[in-house]
Amino acid sequence: MLNLILKRFGVAAATILGASLFSFFLLRKLPGDPARLVGGELADEQTITSLRQAMGLDSPLQEQFWNYITSSFHGDLGFSYTIGQPVSELVRTRLPATVELGLTGVATAVVLATVFAAIAVYRKKKGADVSLRIASSLAMGSPPFWLALVAILLLSVNLGIFPGPEGRLSPSLLPPPTITGLYTVDSILSGQFGTFFDALRHLILPALTIAVGPFAFLSRLFRSQLRNTMREPFIVVARSRGLLRGSVFLRHAVPNSLLSLVAATAMLLAETMTGSVLVEKVFGWPGVGSLTVDAILQKDFAVVQGVILLSATLYVTVSFLADVVYVVVDPRIRAGAK
């Protein structure tokens, strides 16, 4: 068991190191000079040279990389010249927004996907099944940023049901005191229910937009998994013991099929948290995604590197968590882990 954990940590560390190595050298190979961007077009050569020195750009690449790695171990991810804040600080303030959005989106997708897929498989009539397959095909084919635009246009601009792309809260409201960083949770914990409902209203549209893709994927996965499980011998055996079709479905087929969703959900979680860049931008959501877009456009190396490092860490953490969940819920793996 200890061996297994060590191996997992080794792989995790290698993944993170590999990702940062890759991003570091790739960014340095891009055309354009960050010092020039910082100094501006009118700065003379001497200013640029001293800027390069100050930013550490004049030393050899491997030395730059070594500096980068050692300082990131101390929590120093560099300094954003475009925003004027340390990258670690930027990530710290922006990450909760992304986490709140990603968690809500993926959780919504998981719930809707399991419920609809279960209904589609359980019903003997084909109607529900066919509708689900059409819906998931459509959902799979719709780009999230387009969905975001349509949603804003339709539901907030035309119908006025949801607020426009103004971020996490109405401009008139102050954020709740930071406890977890998730506005909906923090506002409830501190008893500010008005703020809670406002935060929730702002969260719904972007979360639903983000949920669409994962919903399509998960509902298909769960549907096929359920159909396979229903064909397993133990399902017929359970029926032969006198259980009704409904009880067999809920007590045996669904739990067994849910197991297969854990890994997929974990990956989707990591993906939405690091990949909903454009949706965040469209909704004005002050998360890591919109930070990334700006940083790339402005060649803010430190920020881009920081975000890539964060993504790698997220993926590694989430897949580790998925493994832990498997150990907890699947007795066969639990036995193997002992």
Add this chain to the structure above:
Amino acid sequence: MTESNASTMTIDAANAAPERDTLLDVRGLRTEFQTARGRVAAVRDVSFTIRRRQRLAIVGESGSGKSAMAMSIVGLIQPPGRVTAGEIRLGGTNLRELSDRKLSEVRGGRISLVFQDPMSAFDPIRTIGSQMIESIRVHQSVSKRMARRQAADLLGEVGVTDASSRLSDYPHQYSGGMRQRVLIAMALANSPELVIADEPTTALDVTTQAQVLELLDRLVTDRGAALMLITHNLGIVAGFCDSVKVMYAGQLIEESESRALFASAAHPYSRELLKCVLRTDRRQEGLLSTIPGTLPDPTQPFKGCSFEPRCPLGKGNPLCQGVEPPLATVQGPHGVQLAKCHFAGQLELKEDQ
């Protein structure tokens, strides 16, 4: 044996007197599967009865419709399969007319099943105990604690040591033989009147086979249940069952007492089957015996005797090719036998020719 004894009598005539201790009475059961190449009958107009405490063997090769028949009886034939005709009377009620809810009370209650493959018969993520308790509480209104105690007793009875703590174990922590014992325990949990065991030992290794059979034997006897043993292994039948029904291409083609079958099988197919049994008391020369040919293609319409193409006696005979033989009674040296063959009662005569 005279010609008149072997003359054709229908099974209805043979079983005319409704026996008081009849438990299950199946009449004209037909089960069909909808396939891409049309409807295929897996069970073709099968009729038989099981008496209380009887041990009946259903014997046939793979694909002969044995399991489809068993699943049809309890209404668990899976789509695209469907029971299309017949009556299945348990006591006074026709099971085919019951709603699924009512039928669920029969399944695992009055009729229970033991399946072939104990490795895949359990939900892998639920403990053995929880699955046993579930089976008990579906049929009996007892508390969880009571059900758990019952389950522990049952496990002990089937020879699982340290039963109460092993209830908390998961299926993968049991060996194949132990799982089959647990399946048997579950099948007997609600004191069934009939246990249908579908090849209960096929998936086990030979040493455990005997133990599991002995166990099944003892428990069924103790509880006064009837047993329907589905098997392709005639060796098991010999020591285990009172009577045998031989199934071929979805039909019952011979019905005999075990003793009678082994002494003088009344159908050519049964005779061929018996030749295939390995016997330790006889020296086997050369290759193992097989029956040449395969089961008829069920997608083609049946005409004449379904065994005709493989039959050593009737192959090529226009009568066998053209006319489906009735189930004839034969007065053999060991009692009445039924055989679906034009030459029932004259097999020796024909073989000599």
